[in-house]
Amino acid sequence: MTKPLLDVRNLHVNVGEKLILRGLNLTVNAGETHVIMGQNGSGKSTLAAAIMGSPMFDVSDGTVEFLGEDITRLSPDKRAKLGVFLSFQNPEEIPGVTVENFLRAAVGAVTGETPRLFKFQKELFAKMDELGLDRVYASRELNVGFSGGEKKKTEILQLLMLNPKLAILDEADSGLDVDAVRVVSDGINKYRNADNAMLIITHNQRLVDDIKVDYVHVLDDKHITLTGGAELISRIADGGFAAVHGDITE
Amino acid sequence: MSARELTEYEEYSREVYDRKGTDAPKFQVKSGLTPEIISTISDEKRDPDWMRAFRLQSLEIYERTALPTWGYPLDGLDMANIVTYVRPDARQSHDWDTVPDEIKNTFEALGIPEAERTGLAGVGAQYDSEVVYHSIKQEVADLGVVYTDMDSALRGEYAEMVREHFMKLLPATEHKFLALHGAVWSGGSFVYVPDGVAVDIPLQSYFRFNAAGAGQFEHTLIILGKNASLHFIEGCSAPKYNVANLHAGCVELYVGEGSRLRYSTIENWSRNMYNLNSKRATVERGGTIEWVSGSFGSHTSFLYPMSILRGDDARCEYTGITFAGAGQELDTGTQVAHIGRNTSSRISAKSISKNGGKSTFRGGITVSENAEGSRISVSCDSLMLDSESRSDTVPVIDVRCDDTDIGYEAKIGRISEQSIYYLMSRGLSENDAKGMIVGGFAEPISKELPLEYAVEMNRLISLEITGGVS
Numbered sequence: 001m002t003k004p005l006l007d008v009r010n011l012h013v014n015v016g017e018k019l020i021l022r023g024l025n026l027t028v029n030a031g032e033t034h035v036i037m038g039q040n041g042s043g044k045s046t047l048a049a050a051i052m053g054s055p056m057f058d059v060s061d062g063t064v065e066f067l068g069e070d071i072t073r074l075s076p077d078k079r080a081k082l083g084v085f086l087s088f089q090n091p092e093e094i095p096g097v098t099v100e101n102f103l104r105a106a107v108g109a110v111t112g113e114t115p116r117l118f119k120f121q122k123e124l125f126a127k128m129d130e131l132g133l134d135r136v137y138a139s140r141e142l143n144v145g146f147s148g149g150e151k152k153k154t155e156i157l158q159l160l161m162l163n164p165k166l167a168i169l170d171e172a173d174s175g176l177d178v179d180a181v182r183v184v185s186d187g188i189n190k191y192r193n194a195d196n197a198m199l200i201i202t203h204n205q206r207l208v209d210d211i212k213v214d215y216v217h218v219l220d221d222k223h224i225t226l227t228g229g230a231e232l233i234s235r236i237a238d239g240g241f242a243a244v245h246g247d248i249t250e
Numbered sequence: 251m252s253a254r255e256l257t258e259y260e261e262y263s264r265e266v267y268d269r270k271g272t273d274a275p276k277f278q279v280k281s282g283l284t285p286e287i288i289s290t291i292s293d294e295k296r297d298p299d300w301m302r303a304f305r306l307q308s309l310e311i312y313e314r315t316a317l318p319t320w321g322y323p324l325d326g327l328d329m330a331n332i333v334t335y336v337r338p339d340a341r342q343s344h345d346w347d348t349v350p351d352e353i354k355n356t357f358e359a360l361g362i363p364e365a366e367r368t369g370l371a372g373v374g375a376q377y378d379s380e381v382v383y384h385s386i387k388q389e390v391a392d393l394g395v396v397y398t399d400m401d402s403a404l405r406g407e408y409a410e411m412v413r414e415h416f417m418k419l420l421p422a423t424e425h426k427f428l429a430l431h432g433a434v435w436s437g438g439s440f441v442y443v444p445d446g447v448a449v450d451i452p453l454q455s456y457f458r459f460n461a462a463g464a465g466q467f468e469h470t471l472i473i474l475g476k477n478a479s480l481h482f483i484e485g486c487s488a489p490k491y492n493v494a495n496l497h498a499g500c501v502e503l504y505v506g507e508g509s510r511l512r513y514s515t516i517e518n519w520s521r522n523m524y525n526l527n528s529k530r531a532t533v534e535r536g537g538t539i540e541w542v543s544g545s546f547g548s549h550t551s552f553l554y555p556m557s558i559l560r561g562d563d564a565r566c567e568y569t570g571i572t573f574a575g576a577g578q579e580l581d582t583g584t585q586v587a588h589i590g591r592n593t594s595s596r597i598s599a600k601s602i603s604k605n606g607g608k609s610t611f612r613g614g615i616t617v618s619e620n621a622e623g624s625r626i627s628v629s630c631d632s633l634m635l636d637s638e639s640r641s642d643t644v645p646v647i648d649v650r651c652d653d654t655d656i657g658y659e660a661k662i663g664r665i666s667e668q669s670i671y672y673l674m675s676r677g678l679s680e681n682d683a684k685g686m687i688v689g690g691f692a693e694p695i696s697k698e699l700p701l702e703y704a705v706e707m708n709r710l711i712s713l714e715i716t717g718g719v720s
Binding site: 086 | 673679680692
């Protein structure tokens, strides 16, 4: 059997003295879409950050493996080069750096070869058109003065341009209106194929309405307490997390 | 990235600037300052009598003037050890091919003649104390534009104009290093643009300092008539030595009615340089002075270009960036005097400090009683790349007129770890991520520079970020 794309074992994550995740296990194979649900403050974003390698969190125990390689101590750029991508809940504003220059450098860093300007621009504009992002945004400073929706679309644009093996989407739909959610879910559907995988973090169901979901995990009490199929989403939507509380599997 | 890779990058890239030429100077005075040494310089330069007297008088002022009491310490500078005049073994040339190979190679490595071929109206190159190359495009000269070295200007057709303006804006009595300049100055450029003449492409002077333990004291005098325009660029660099070198140049700019002058500087002196430079412009009615200033090099800098907005509706813009790395103490800023009515100034300063570098920005604004309707906007932004570095801003504002609109904004911050992480999550190495953030921070400045200088500035920034091992 081929190695799983992502294999998280017994993950313990701290911020300072505070333990946020305790003994979390999660396996994601190529071709799969996983959804992580959980109440605010349950540690969903911490899980995403720990997989990406954020320096703000401290992995105190456990391992993160990607395609069989232990990446627990790798810097975020090395993880990105292996094919890990995180769509940020609150993307950073980088003044003075245009979306185009940033993305060209990022594609160059991930592929090891800076793409030729004309070819890159053509691809960038095509993807921007698909996402309904005005082409003038290519020459805007990265995320500076962007609305919430523009920031989220720009994250999806990065996803499509970098084409990673694993896309972690941290609240990719928060703060978006219905139309914008559809644009984001369309973008996600364009990205997914049999060779890559997605880990979608959300606390509402709108985003995943139009996406085929294989597994849903409920994060509670610092680890995954329940794993099921797509049907969990509507049960949680209807009855809240209390509706599934009795199903705890771990 | 491993430490070894960083070291190689550092050695490879800084070497272009730090490498010393191997030529021997033709003549140099003894170190230190005496009336005899000053007279020797006058003899060597065949000064007119008034200049001979001016130098000796400046020396007297120097001797009775105390060191500046502001800014970073100057303990490493011992004037008894500074050689004030070093003449390279070359006569001034207007033909690049006749410049001696050793000197030519140094300038070629810095890209100077290449810059001329790619769109400058004229080029001057100074090596140690003297200008070794000066040229101006014929079509620019045909408009009546004069661009020449100061020695020729002192004796030539414009001798009287030079005498009328020389160190009138920046008198020797102003501070100790201007007095020193008055005594030992040599080299530099004289530019005159007649009424109504617009010079569309820039003039550039490049100052290269090769001798160890020496001082460079070039004088730049630019005079624009009425309704004229010019962009003047100066670039500076020097090889690295273990003894202190001193740069105390003087730049005097006269902007006539309705004229516009842009003065751009990229300064990349080596880290043993004391850069105590003085620059001042006076602007007549409806005229504009624009300063664009990038300070990257030197051990210690004191540099505050001043704009005197004498005429009504005169304007000034100052756009400056300072990058202080390990061991550097850079005290920079600008001063504006609003004298005419409806004068306006816009100051945008950025500073970056790293590896314990110290940077101070001084913004000095005075508005006189009669300067009604003056508008002033100052924005000053500092970025510290680590916790050992230091950044200060010192506003000094003296407003004596009620009808003044003034805005002053200062921000000091540390580079955001979250921003570095964000860029790294897209595959950029830590150094590349920092370089991109710093480059973006500097972008408002680099977009004001001619393309090749913007490229050089970005190269210097990435050199500072990636080659930061000291």
